[in-house]
Amino acid sequence: MSKTPTGSTTTDGTPAVVPPGEEELGTAGSQLSTAPAETAVPGSFGGNRAPGLTGWLTWTGREILGWVRWFWRQLTSMRVALLLLFLLSLGVVPGSLIPQDGTDAMKVEAFKQAHRTLGPVYDRLGLFHVYSSVWFSAIYILLFVSLIGCIVPRTWQFVGQLRGRPPGAPKRLTRLPAYATWRTAAPPEEVHETALKVLKQRRFRALLHSLNGVGGAPTAGDAVAAEKGYLREAGNLVFHIALIVMLVAFAWGQLYKTEGNKLVVEGDGFANTLIQYDDFKSGNLFNDDDLVPFSFTLKKFTGTYERTGPQKGTARVFKADVTYSVGAHGKDRKATISPNHPLAVDDARVYLVSHGYAPTVTVRDGKGDVVYRQAVPLLPVDANITSQGAIKVLDGYRNAKGETEQLGFSAFFVPTFAGAGKGTMFSQFPALDFPVLALTGFHGDLGVDSGLPQNVYQLDTKNPKLQQFKDAKGNIVAARLLPGETMTLPNGAGSITFDKDIKEWAGFQIVQQPGTGWALTGAIAAIAGLAGSLFIQRRRVWVRAVRGADGVTVVEMAGLGRSESAKLPEELGDLAALVHDKAPAQTDADPDREPDADTPVPAEGAEKK
Amino acid sequence: MTLAAANALAAATNENLASISNTLIYSAMAVYTLAFFAYITEWLFGSRSKVARTAAALTADSGGAAGAKGPAVTVKSAGGTTVLERPEVVVRSSAGARDVPDGPGAHGGDEQGDLYGRVAVSLSVLAFVIQVGGVIARAASVQRAPWGNMYEFNITFSATAVGVYLLLLALKKNVRWLGLFLTTTVLLDLGLAVTVLYTASDQLVPALQSYWLIIHVSTAIFCGAVFYVGAVGTLLYLFKDSYESKLASGGKPGRFATSVLERLPASASLDKFSYRVNAAVFPLWTFTIIAGAIWAESAWGRYWGWDPKETWAFITWVAYACYLHARSTAGWKGRKAAYIALIAFGCWLFNYYGVNLFVTGKHSYAGV
Ligand code: HEM
Numbered sequence: 007m008s009k010t011p012t013g014s015t016t017t018d019g020t021p022a023v024v025p026p027g028e029e030e031l032g033t034a035g036s037q038l039s040t041a042p043a044e045t046a047v048p049g050s051f052g053g054n055r056a057p058g059l060t061g062w063l064t065w066t067g068r069e070i071l072g073w074v075r076w077f078w079r080q081l082t083s084m085r086v087a088l089l090l091l092f093l094l095s096l097g098v099v100p101g102s103l104i105p106q107d108g109t110d111a112m113k114v115e116a117f118k119q120a121h122r123t124l125g126p127v128y129d130r131l132g133l134f135h136v137y138s139s140v141w142f143s144a145i146y147i148l149l150f151v152s153l154i155g156c157i158v159p160r161t162w163q164f165v166g167q168l169r170g171r172p173p174g175a176p177k178r179l180t181r182l183p184a185y186a187t188w189r190t191a192a193p194p195e196e197v198h199e200t201a202l203k204v205l206k207q208r209r210f211r212a213l214l215h216s217l218n219g220v221g222g223a224p225t226a227g228d229a230v231a232a233e234k235g236y237l238r239e240a241g242n243l244v245f246h247i248a249l250i251v252m253l254v255a256f257a258w259g260q261l262y263k264t265e266g267n268k269l270v271v272e273g274d275g276f277a278n279t280l281i282q283y284d285d286f287k288s289g290n291l292f293n294d295d296d297l298v299p300f301s302f303t304l305k306k307f308t309g310t311y312e313r314t315g316p317q318k319g320t321a322r323v324f325k326a327d328v329t330y331s332v333g334a335h336g337k338d339r340k341a342t343i344s345p346n347h348p349l350a351v352d353d354a355r356v357y358l359v360s361h362g363y364a365p366t367v368t369v370r371d372g373k374g375d376v377v378y379r380q381a382v383p384l385l386p387v388d389a390n391i392t393s394q395g396a397i398k399v400l401d402g403y404r405n406a407k408g409e410t411e412q413l414g415f416s417a418f419f420v421p422t423f424a425g426a427g428k429g430t431m432f433s434q435f436p437a438l439d440f441p442v443l444a445l446t447g448f449h450g451d452l453g454v455d456s457g458l459p460q461n462v463y464q465l466d467t468k469n470p471k472l473q474q475f476k477d478a479k480g481n482i483v484a485a486r487l488l489p490g491e492t493m494t495l496p497n498g499a500g501s502i503t504f505d506k507d508i509k510e511w512a513g514f515q516i517v518q519q520p521g522t523g524w525a526l527t528g529a530i531a532a533i534a535g536l537a538g539s540l541f542i543q544r545r546r547v548w549v550r551a552v553r554g555a556d557g558v559t560v561v562e563m564a565g566l567g568r569s570e571s572a573k574l575p576e577e578l579g580d581l582a583a584l585v586h587d588k589a590p591a592q593t594d595a596d597p598d599r600e601p602d603a604d605t606p607v608p609a610e611g612a613e614k615k
Numbered sequence: 616m617t618l619a620a621a622n623a624l625a626a627a628t629n630e631n632l633a634s635i636s637n638t639l640i641y642s643a644m645a646v647y648t649l650a651f652f653a654y655i656t657e658w659l660f661g662s663r664s665k666v667a668r669t670a671a672a673l674t675a676d677s678g679g680a681a682g683a684k685g686p687a688v689t690v691k692s693a694g695g696t697t698v699l700e701r702p703e704v705v706v707r708s709s710a711g712a713r714d715v716p717d718g719p720g721a722h723g724g725d726e727q728g729d730l731y732g733r734v735a736v737s738l739s740v741l742a743f744v745i746q747v748g749g750v751i752a753r754a755a756s757v758q759r760a761p762w763g764n765m766y767e768f769n770i771t772f773s774a775t776a777v778g779v780y781l782l783l784l785a786l787k788k789n790v791r792w793l794g795l796f797l798t799t800t801v802l803l804d805l806g807l808a809v810t811v812l813y814t815a816s817d818q819l820v821p822a823l824q825s826y827w828l829i830i831h832v833s834t835a836i837f838c839g840a841v842f843y844v845g846a847v848g849t850l851l852y853l854f855k856d857s858y859e860s861k862l863a864s865g866g867k868p869g870r871f872a873t874s875v876l877e878r879l880p881a882s883a884s885l886d887k888f889s890y891r892v893n894a895a896v897f898p899l900w901t902f903t904i905i906a907g908a909i910w911a912e913s914a915w916g917r918y919w920g921w922d923p924k925e926t927w928a929f930i931t932w933v934a935y936a937c938y939l940h941a942r943s944t945a946g947w948k949g950r951k952a953a954y955i956a957l958i959a960f961g962c963w964l965f966n967y968y969g970v971n972l973f974v975t976g977k978h979s980y981a982g983v
Contacts, residue, residue: 041943084944088937095933095962102926102970109920137921186702256919265916346825346913357916517916525918529905536898540939563702575704583701591702 034176037167038544038568040160040239042083051076081148082155090149097145101136104128108135150253157246164239174215175229175548179564182548184575186582187562190551192589194559197551198230200588201563204581205232205547229550241538244531251528259521262296264288271364271381271511275303278354278516298354298518302330302341307361307510311436319390319436326358326512343514353518360513362386362393365419365443366505369399372498377402381509384419385463390433393419396465397445397502398452405449406498412452414465414472415502418444426486443504445493446484447475475499543567545574547581551589558592561585632756637809639749640770644805646742647798653735654795657721660728662874715859717880720791735794736784743781746774746805762832765971769808771833772967773801775840783844790888792879796847827910834903835928839963841896842935846960848889849953856882856950886949890942893956897935904928927966934959 051072055065080086105113114134118125132139179185190197198214205212212232266286268276276282278300310323325344331337332351343349349356362384369378377399384395399413420433423442431444451471466472475483477496485493487504494501545567551559563585565578722728750771754761761767780797783790858876861868868876879885907928912918919925938955941947 039943084940085946088940088944088947091933091937091940095930095937098926098930098933101921102923102930106921109922180705181707183707185705185707188702346827346910348913348916355916359916515916519917522912522918526909529908533898533902533905536901540894540898561702575706579701579704582704586702 034173034546034548035566036173037163037170038546038566040163040167040243042156042159078155081152082159087149087152087156090145090152093145094149097136097142100133104133104136106134106136108137146253150250153246153250157243157250161243164243167239168236171213172211172231172233172546174231175550175564179548179550179562182564182566184565184578185563186578187560188582188586188591189554189558189560190586190589191592192551192559194228194551194553197559197561197585197589198228198549201230201549201551201585204584205230205549208234208581210234210547211236229548232547232549233545234547235542235544237538238542238544239539241535241540241542244535245539246535248528248532248535252525252532255521255524255528259289259519259525261289261291262518262520264292264297264516264518266516267359267513268516269360269383269511269513270304271383272304272307272509273381275301276514277301283516296518298332298352299334300330300332300336300351300354302328302349302356304328304512307512309361309436309510321436324358324361326361326514343512353520355517355519357515357517358512359515360386362391362511362513363419363421363438363441364509364511365417365441366507366509367397367415367443368503368505369397369403369413369500370503371403371500372406374500377500378413379505381507381511382417383463383511384417388432389436391421391436392431392433393417395419395463398454398462398465400452400454403500405500411449412454414448414452415445416448416465416467438508441489441508442486444484444486445502445504446482447493447495447502448472449475449499543573545577547578549585559589561589629756632752636749636752636756639745639752640805640809643742643746643749644802644809646738646745647802647805650735650738650742651795651798651802653731653738654721654798657728657732657735658795658875658878660725660731661721661723661878663723663725663728715881715883717789717884718792718876718878720789721795721878723878732791732794735798736781736791739777739794739798740781743774743777746770746777750774760829760833762828762836764812764814765968766808766812766814768832768836768967769804769812772836772840773804773808775837776843777801779840779844789880789884792851793844793847796851797844800843825910825913827906827913831903831906831910834899834906838896838900838903839967841892842900842960842963845889845892845896846957848885848892849956849960851879852882852885852889853950853953855879855885856953858882886953889953889956893935894939897939900932900935904932923970924966927962927970931959931962931966934962 050069052065052069055061105117107114117134118129121128128134132141136142176182192200202212202214210232211234212230214228215231216228264286265288266283268282268284270276278297280286280294280297305327307326308323309321312318312320312322323344325342327340327342328349329338329340330349330351331339341349343356343358345358348358364381364383366379366381368376371377378397382395382397384393386393395417397413397415397417401410401412403411403413405411418431420431420440420442421437422433422435422439424430424432424434425440434440448465448467450473451469453466453469453471467474475495477483483493483496485491487493489504489506489508492501492503545565547563547565550562552562553559563578563582565574567574720729720732722732750761750767753767753770761771776797780790780793783793854872855876858868858872859882880888904925907925908918911920911922911925934955938952938959941952941955
């Protein structure tokens with residue numbers, strides 16, 4: 007196809023829709039789609055310049071206007087749309103190969119460490135946040151401006167086509183992709199009438215183009231013109247508009263989105279207010295009042311794991327049983343949250359994203375009074391949930407001398423211990439088969455009040471005001487405890503007990519993203535529109551019946567589609583058969599007669615709409 | 616029976632089913648190999664024919680109205696007099712297009728070749744049935760849809776591609792020429808599956824347990840299979856097109872090229888074939904991506920996060936959109952559009968293999 011003359015020239019003013027070489031069809035082939043026409047670039051927009059300042063001003067005005075128009079036409083042309091689509095697909099690639107800030111900030115850091123020279127260059131180019139970079143935004147904004155600039159005129163054009171009439175028949179129907187002819191005794195008017203009926207029954211928009219105007223007396227140039235498949239264009243427009251709806255919905259969602267995490271131990275709860283979050287991110291236009299008011303309590307977390315085989319240890323079931331209530335005084339309702347099954351409350355969704363263990367410990371002071379009893383969530387460091395964390399006793403504790411002090415323990419927990427002497431402290435399995443808690447203790451000032459932000463899961467052991475518990479010989483006091491066992495602190499400082507009640511915790515992500523419904527609606531509309539656009543053919547059929555010199559009527563039928571399709575001749579065959587039923591062929595005629603030979607060529611006016 | 620005993624029994628059944636599945640897959644490969652040889656034989660016999668229709672069509676006066684290739688005149692014999700039952704439709708290709716008839720197919724009109732071709736198709740049907748059995752046994756053994764890892768993707772993918780081919784044959788489409796190319800790739804695909812990608816039967820990690828997974832992955836595999844068929848058509852179009860333009864400009868292509876390409880459909884037909892195939896699945900591919908987004912929303916709390924797999928699905932989508940656009944943009948029709956279609960399929964392939972193997976993302980926990 008690329009070898010055809012019109013296929014490769016672009017500035018000849020030929021509308022893109024007319025198949026190459028078929029300009030001779032005149033208006034018959036035009037307006038079969040609403041694709042923008044390719045337009046030529048004139049040499050100067052300003053034209054003649056009158057002398058003097060005003061002349062120069064008007065000339066410049068015309069020139070500027072011309073260029074703006076030209077630029078707009080370029081931007082909304084099919085070729086530039088194609089180019090922008092290319093750029094979009096190319097622009098997306100680096101984001102999938104280079105680590106991205108948004109998804110994995112740690113990897114970005116590692117990459118920067120490893121590539122000292124490349125790192126800063128990438129940073130400059132925004133390659134660590136491709137999808138929010140200036141150049142990427144430029145591509146898709148241009149694409150969508152182009153899209154809008156394309157849709158608006160196409161819609162008008164389409165409305166015009168709907169309100170107009172199918173164009174008249176071309177002079178020579180034999181030149182069309184599908185053609186049929188026969189000779190019949192039926193008079194031309196009757197053939198035309200039959201054809202109109204048949205075409206209308208087949209849901210074509212059909213009418214008789216009469217040389218003497220609509221309703222005028224019949225003449226030799228009359229022909230029935232019919233068109234079908236307007237849904238193709240409608241589907242195409244719906245598809246492109248749906249793309250815009252989706253983009254706007256996505257952008258809207260990003261601006262108002264909130265996303266936060268909360269770790270909840272079994273038995274504890276969460277209320278959806280800003281201060282309760284462990285961490286929280288929101289879009290630029292988010293307002294605190296936009297948070298959906300609800301609260302929930304984690305009743306129980308269940309995790310089961312593959313026991314045998316090569317996938318041993320792989321998670322099988324995760325679920326969190328919760329009770330939740332909506333609003334300040336809502337009724338308590340039960341729900342189960344698991345991966346793929348978030349809890350939905352209005353616009354908010356609660357996802358189960360992580361889990362771990364929270365061993366309960368009891369700390370007693372020198373006198374044996376309980377000063378601390380709590381389930382302490384520890385953070386997993388590997389797939390078998392080897393966990394680490396800190397136990398912080400901030401107040402209520404007095405040491406042997408009766409002075410107020412703070413206590414800190416760094417904790418190391420394994421749900422399934424390998425066994426003493428096995429050479430590893432790491433967990434062997436994610437379930438609670440053989441739980442062991444290892445502790446070392448500190449006392450003094452934890453530095454929590456120093457104003458510096460502190461990680462709840464870590465003990466600042468470098469803090470000079472914090473001393474490690476040591477026994478009389480100066481050895482560090484540390485113990486590996488089984489559930490129910492107690493570690494005694496030296497010099498009557500008290501004790502810490504690893505209680506039998508080991509709880510689990512679940513990490514929840516609470517997301518609010520408005521506009522999701524719109525995005526989904528757009529997506530469905532896009533698919534429907536696309537199906538219409540790709541599966542429906544827009545086509546035209548003409549029927550012309552003319553009485554020849556011998557008094558016999560020559561019927562000609564022809565079909566034209568936007569693209570060549572096997573269906574077109576088939577359909578024309580069916581239509582011809584239906585018309586033929588009412589106007590059967592004369593069998594006495596010479597069957598080998600060349601149809602073109604004595605078919606009267608109608609007057610020029612036949613092409614007028 | 617105790618619970619543990621019941622579990623053990625179930626596990627044994629599952630292992631049985633898994634090994635049945637493996638046997639079926641290996642058997643299917645054996646039958647595909649036979650089909651492969653039968654197709655080869657068809658081509659070999661076909662090479663005896665010396666028809667040079669393309670050359671004849673292009674060098675002879677090809678200007679005027681084309682021959683009638685549409686539905687022929689239906690003539691009914693009624694008591695000695697012939698009655699024209701319905702008018703004949705004359706089909707004319709648009710001016711400017713080359714008027715080249717479609718080739719006769721791999722057998723090249725040779726009767727023995729045709730016989731082998733039929734044998735090959737029958738063998739393909741048999742192999743297809745066995746392979747589908749293997750996929751179903753696999754599904755039964757893991758008690759879920761068989762799309763949890765790349766081994767399962769591969770065996771399903773090639774079964775689908777062959778299914779599409781057989782369906783087109785059943786619909787009386789002229790596609791038998793696809794057979795050799797298809798069996799070759801199916802054998803490669805299955806070989807890769809049973810050697811490199813094999814994964815023992817296994818259940819899914821919680822994040823993959825969703826019916827959106829079934830919808831998303833099954834349509835993705837189906838689209839891939841159809842895109843593949845389209846890509847083969849596109850590739851052959853490119854060869855046939857250069858062959859035709861060489862002939863048209865008075866060149867003389869090599870003997871091998873002549874022998875093979877003479878038997879394929881005309882470039883215009885190949886082009887149309889691949890366009891239809893690609894255009895037909897594009898809406899489904901769009902749906903696949905949206906289904907994936909819905910799944911991601913319920914699994915990870917965002918429907919779009921530029922994860923590598925998502926990103927490449929999007930790139931593939933844009934690339935196919937480029938292809939469809941190119942076909943209605945002046946100056947981009949024909950070969951250029953075909954190159955875009957091939958690039959688009961390359962993106963699909965990269966997403967399928969490349970992203971799983973080379974790029975880590977949220978999708979990489981499916982166990983290669
Ligand atoms: C966001 C980017 C875009 C995407 C993903 C896209 C996608 C598509 C697809 C898939 C088709 C195929 C339907 C068919 O072949 O009939 C199509 C057709 C079309 N697109 Fe776009 N498009 C985009 C932007 C644009 C822009 C900016 C324009 C304006 C210049 C445009 C104009 C058209 C036209 C005129 C058609 C119909 C062609 C025909 O009738 O064959 N598109 N588009």
